[in-house]
Amino acid sequence: MKKTRPFREEYTFDERLQESRDIVAKYPDRVPVVVERFSRADLPEMDKKKYLVPRDMSVGQFIRILGIRLHLEPGKALFVFVKNTLPQTSSVMDVVYESYKDNDGFLYMCYSSEKTFG
Amino acid sequence: MVLKQKLHESFKGAMERLTGPRTDSAFKEKGVLSVSEFVIAGDNLVSKCPTWSWEAGEPKKRKPYLPPDKQFLVTRNVPCLRRAISVEEEYEAAGGEVLLDNDDSDGWLATHGKPKETTHDEEENIPSMDSLSISTEGGIRSIPTYFGGEEEDDIPDMAGFEDADNLLDADPATLQPTYFVAQEPEDDNILRTRTYDISIT
Numbered sequence: 001m002k003k004t005r006p007f008r009e010e011y012t013f014d015e016r017l018q019e020s021r022d023i024v025a026k027y028p029d030r031v032p033v034v035v036e037r038f039s040r041a042d043l044p045e046m047d048k049k050k051y052l053v054p055r056d057m058s059v060g061q062f063i064r065i066l067g068i069r070l071h072l073e074p075g076k077a078l079f080v081f082v083k084n085t086l087p088q089t090s091s092v093m094d095v096v097y098e099s100y101k102d103n104d105g106f107l108y109m110c111y112s113s114e115k116t117f118g
Numbered sequence: 119m120v121l122k123q124k125l126h127e128s129f130k131g132a133m134e135r136l137t138g139p140r141t142d143s144a145f146k147e148k149g150v151l152s153v154s155e156f157v158i159a160g161d162n163l164v165s166k167c168p169t170w171s172w173e174a175g176e177p178k179k180r181k182p183y184l185p186p187d188k189q190f191l192v193t194r195n196v197p198c199l200r201r202a203i204s205v206e207e208e209y210e211a212a213g214g215e216v217l218l219d220n221d222d223s224d225g226w227l228a229t230h231g232k233p234k235e236t237t238h239d240e241e242e243n244i245p246s247m248d249s250l251s252i253s254t255e256g257g258i259r260s261i262p263t264y265f266g267g268e269e270e271d272d273i274p275d276m277a278g279f280e281d282a283d284n285l286l287d288a289d290p291a292t293l294q295p296t297y298f299v300a301q302e303p304e305d306d307n308i309l310r311t312r313t314y315d316i317s318i319t
Contacts, residue, residue, distance in 0.1 A: 027233040052228040
């Protein structure tokens with residue numbers, strides 16, 4: 001699998017802002033989420049990083065979907081961080097998006113097999 | 119899995135023998151609890167959430183640095199209302215994953231089916247009056263059967279039904295069964311909940 005560059009290095013701020021605005025305008029019931037692997041995690045890289053997630057979906061459901069996409073073996077943990085904290089799995093994506101979204105309009109999530117950084 | 123667990127246990131045991139139980143607080147720096155903090159936190163949890171309780175556990179496995187009646191915390195029969203598999207099924211039912219704008223393999227992956235787009239382009243679905251043309255060819259033709267026309271032969275002759283061959287009363291398919299078979303309904307709407315015991319050690 002090719003090594004992908006971090007989303008924020010691949011595109012300029014203005015490109016990202018434009019894209020998030022367009023996609024939110026087009027699909028108002030979704031939030032744009034960029035999911036990237038924590039660089040030191042021993043997990044596979046995801047083939048897609050841009051996700052359009054229903055606003056009413058819970059974080060737990062989304063993490064579960066990421067787990068399915070990563071083909072995790074049972075018992076292997078998956079932790080998803082937003083701005084270096086673990087979001088509550090019961091919270092709704094809309095709430096997490098509105099409180100943690102980046103200035104460019106994307107919500108950045110980072111996954112790891114460990115529940116702490118460092 | 120079992121081997122992994124055993125390895126982990128023996129490694130943990132060795133580490134515990136080498137380092138000894140923590141006595142100084144390092145919660146803020148490392149997020150770990152000292153023995154007294156664990157007991158205080160456990161007491162707090164038990165008083166706030168009565169489903170949790172302290173357990174003594176097996177005497178052989180007791181840790182000497184913890185009070186004998188406060189070896190670990192447990193809460194029993196926590197119901198699991200949704201199983202992971204049902205989340206997957208619902209996900210598939212909702213439409214699964216849909217790729218959008220995937221021109222340069224850098225598109226969006228929409229979860230839970232194709233999202234609704236904003237409504238402005240629905241106008242295109244309204245048929246335009248200009249493009250409607252009323253066919254003038256053919257005119258209006260009468261439908262013969264409505265007017266009792268030619269096809270009288272289609273009326274069945276009742277006399278033919280009185281033949282003995284046409285009687286159906288010996289057909290086994292029409293006989294009442296002599297007993298009824300009880301069948302388990304396949305979907306009985308009973309939610310089978312698993313319960314879990316969770317413990318903190």
